[in-house]
Amino acid sequence: MTRPVTFPTTRGGRLKLGLGGAVVAVLAATTGCSTSSPDSGADKPSASAGGASAADAAAGSSKVIQVVAAENFWGSIAGQLGGSHVKVTSIITNPDTDPHDYEPTAADARTVATAQYAIVNGIGYDSWAAKLLAANPAPQRSVLTVGDLVGIKDGGNPHRWYSPTDVHRVIERLTADYKKADPADAAYFDAQKSTFETKTLGEYNSLIAQIKATYAGTPIGASESIVSPLADGLGLKMLTPYSFLSAISEGSDPTAQDKATIDHQIAAKQIKVYIYNSQNATPDVQQQVKAAKAKGIPVATVTETLSPAGASFQQWQVTELQGIQRALAQATGK
Incomplete structure (x- = not known):
């Protein structure tokens, strides 16, 4: 059903954007040129991020793979791995857009229609993206669904970009898929991957190792399930009931029992650090943050998408990891 553009708030006040069912009519008529969506911010070739040199690229082909990513955290990685041989949209x-509830625009449909490669998160996180791809079939397009790659089905925790292990699995697959799509530039893509993993992600990898070595087993609390894969990767012990984490993440009401459990954990200082998603600070979460600070429990923040919007994946993650490291140091004296 076609409906006008509206701007209701969802999940803690974040905007739900789109044209609803009106896009469906556009999909079938979509042709030719590729146009980025109004908030895509990526309608230009991605920087090589210090990878293979221009001379190396010249030794291969001039091919540029048209790539669309449902979310910018995967798009940032895809662009840096592909360098001058991909164009990622x-x-x-937009940090105020809720990926769970996004409604594609006509511009999104045109971008997808001409993409040769698509990256979607899956696991029920961006079901709109799968529908958009299905409505725009293209024989030449390959699709990477991250949930399928890492073996997480619908109903599991979809926030795989916060799992260091899964991030590296995505890097491996992207590189392999780029080489398959553009064999003439295989050496270039291998060089990009090597540089990205060893240099570009150097500080990211180092912080993860440092935090795990120093603070493994430290009990923490969190606002939603976005923190769970990161806590696992850092070796931290999550005390917050997963049912609460999932409820906040999905925009549903947590149970009174879960809230009481968390209130007790904070009051008794059973958790050493509280980590919350500042892009989804519901009243319950705000109250927990306030209570944690009142008890002298250090608070750290994460966000669901790149923040600021123009940051790279590694800049964003390093900033958050540094904040978590500081909070852990303050809490434990280590």
């Missing part, structure tokens, strides 16, 4: 780039 990310659909979700």
Whole structure:
């Protein structure tokens, strides 16, 4: 059903954007040129991020793979791995947009229609993206669904970009897929991957190792399930009931029992650090943050998408990891 553009708030006040069912009519008529969505912010070739040199690229082909990413955290990685041989357009780039409830625009449909490669998160996180791809079939297009790659099905935790292990699995697959799509530039893509993993992600990898070595087993609390894969990767012990984390993440009401459990954990200082998603600070979460600070429990923040919107994946993650490291140091004296 076609409906006008509206701007209701969802999940803690974040905007739900789109044209609803009106896009469906556009999909079938979509042709030719590729146009990024209004908030894509990525309608230009991605920087090589210090990878293979221009001379190396010249030794291969002049091919540029047209890539669309449902979310900018995967788009940032895809662009840096592909360098001058990809052009990446990310659909979700606005920090105020809720990826769970996004409604594609006509511009998104045109971008997808001409993409040769698509990256979607899956696991029920961006079901709109799968529908958009299905409505725009293209024989030449390959699709990477991250949930399928890492073996997480619908109903599991979809926030795989916060799992260091899964991030590296995505890096491996992207590189392999780029080489398959553009064999003439295989050496270039291998060089990009090597540089990205060893240099570009150097500080990211180092912080993860440092935090795990120093603070493994430290009990923490969190606002939603976005923190769970990161806590696992850092070796931290999550005390917050997963049912609460999932409820906040999905925009549903947590149970009174879960809230009481968390209130007790904070009051008794059973958790050493509280980590919350500042892009989804519901009243319950705000109250927990306030209570944690009142008890002298250090608070750290994460966000669901790149913040600021123009940051790279590694800049964003390093800033958050540094904040978590500081909070852990303050809490434990280590």
